[in-house]
Amino acid sequence: GAVVSQHPSWVICKSGTSVKIECRSLDFQATTMFWYRQFPKQSLMLMATSNEGSKATYEQGVEKDKFLINHASLTLSTLTVTSAHPEDSSFYICSARDRNSGRPSYEQYFGPGTRLTVT
Amino acid sequence: RKEVEQDPGPFNVPEGATVAFNCTYSNSASQSFFWYRQDCRKEPKLLMSVYSSGNEDGRFTAQLNRASQYISLLIRDSKLSDSATYLCVVTWDNFNKFYFGSGTKLNVKP
Numbered sequence: 315g316a317v318v319s320q321h322p323s324w325v326i327c328k329s330g331t332s333v334k335i336e337c338r339s340l341d342f343q344a345t346t347m348f349w350y351r352q353f354p355k356q357s358l359m360l361m362a363t364s365n366e367g368s369k370a371t372y373e374q375g376v377e378k379d380k381f382l383i384n385h386a387s388l389t390l391s392t393l394t395v396t397s398a399h400p401e402d403s404s405f406y407i408c409s410a411r412d413r414n415s416g417r418p419s420y421e422q423y424f425g426p427g428t429r430l431t432v433t
Numbered sequence: 434r435k436e437v438e439q440d441p442g443p444f445n446v447p448e449g450a451t452v453a454f455n456c457t458y459s460n461s462a463s464q465s466f467f468w469y470r471q472d473c474r475k476e477p478k479l480l481m482s483v484y485s486s487g488n489e490d491g492r493f494t495a496q497l498n499r500a501s502q503y504i505s506l507l508i509r510d511s512k513l514s515d516s517a518t519y520l521c522v523v524t525w526d527n528f529n530k531f532y533f534g535s536g537t538k539l540n541v542k543p
Contacts, residue, residue, distance in 0.1 A: 348531065357437070357520065357535035358477065371529075407476055411528075420465055420528050424476035 317341055318410050320425035327398055327432055335393045335428045337408030343388035344410035348422065349381075352405040364391055398432045405429050436460060437523050439534035447542055450511045454537045456521030457503045465528065466497055466504045469520040471536065477520055480506075511541045 317340040327333050337347060346365050350358040362378075364370035364385035372378045382394040391410075395402055406429075409422040439456045446452050458466075466483040481488065483495040483504045494507040508515055521534035 346529075350533075355441070355535070358533040360531060360533075363529055405474075420467065420482070420524060421479070422531070424478070426476050427474075429474075 316421075316423045318344075318408065318423045318425040320406075320408060320428050322428060323426060324429040325431070327430070329399050329432055330397055332394055332396045333398055333430060335395070335406055335408075335430075337391045337393070337410065337425050339389045339410045339412075339423070342410075342412045342423075344391070344412055345388065346411045347385055347391040348409045348411075349383060349391075349393050350407045350409070352407060352427075358407060361393075395430065398430070400432045403430055403432045435535075436532040437521055437534040439521050439537050441535060441537060443538040443540050445540045445542060446511055448511055448513060450541075451507065451509045452511060452539065453505060453507045454519055454521075454539075455503055455505050456534050456537075457501075458521075458523045458532075459502070460523065460525060461502065463502075463523045463525050465524045466495075467522040467524075468493075468495055468504075468506045469522055469533070471518045471520055473518075477533070480519070508539075511539075513541050513543060515539060516541045 319338045321336045349361045352358045361376045362370040362372045370383035385391040407427040409424045411422045468480040469477040470480045471477040483497045485497050487496045492509045496505045518536040518538045520536045523532050
């Protein structure tokens with residue numbers, strides 16, 4: 315149980331275009347989803363936290379108009395990188411948590427990640 | 434200053450060796466602490482939680498020192514399969530904030 319999927323796993327796009335990444339919880343309802351970005355040999359950086367049905371809370375320094383997050387249902391959150399540039403090339407990972415499951419609050423289940431390359 | 438800092442390594446050790454990693458954190462309000470393991474180009478996986486009293490899971494022992502604001506991970510009898518990057522994670526705000534260290538790379542050699 316507790317599987318999180320991401321789609322696509324790898325995307326290459328041209329500079330200036332927008333890319334949407336999907337994060338799905340397959341066998342549980344994700345009341346909270348987190349979006350992270352990881353550059354090579356660096357740590358996962360928390361970008362934003364989203365709770366189903368409400369606006370995402372962005373970390374300091376993350377542009378909310380550039381990284382659009384939508385958590386419209388309990389099983390799906392999307393991250394749209396708008397007007398992507400080469401510096402946005404990174405590994406984007408989502409994680410999901412179900413606070414209603416009775417499981418520990420700290421448990422978060424990670425998706426396999428999406429590698430974005432902007433040319 | 435980074436929220437969580439780790440020695441990036443790599444730590445190159447022979448099979449059977451004991452190896453220890455440390456991690457320091459800056460926010461004294463941090464509530465909970467974890468070690469994750471991340472294999473190359475894969476998602477992180479929870480290894481263990483870290484409690485003030487220290488906790489052990491097989492060959493892995495984790496310790497927390499709140500006064501000095503660091504946590505540690507000890508791996509005994511290293512296996513080849515232990516080769517990975519170990520991420521220190523600190524949370525606060527009732528688990529609404531998770532901050533990852535940049536990771537310590539471990540290479541266990543035959």
